[in-house]
Amino acid sequence: MSVIDCDYLPTEKVEIPAELALLIIRKASAMAATFEEQALDQLTKDARRAMRQGTDLRRIIRELML
Template identity: 75%
Template structure:
């Protein structure tokens, strides 16, 4: 008997419907776009705040790892 028991591996292959895959892709794309917009807004807000406090733009670039 083997010391490694592989019962956790699926025995049957699941057929993934193309329609479901397309819906998942569309949802992931919409989620990514929303996240990108939020990230852009937050980075812009942080940069404006730093510049308003008198930070050097090069320092802001370095600190934000741009």
């Protein structure tokens, strides 16, 4: 039987200070809001383009997975 040496895996747990955790949460929230806005803009753009091309509403809904 062989043993695999895994030096790259952490062996001890590191406690994250509350102040750092709060900063991480705020940054993640801001990133999520930016992503949400970009996704909304892209979906709206795609839907408008499809409507201009005369695509059936049900097909647009299906293709955008709404």
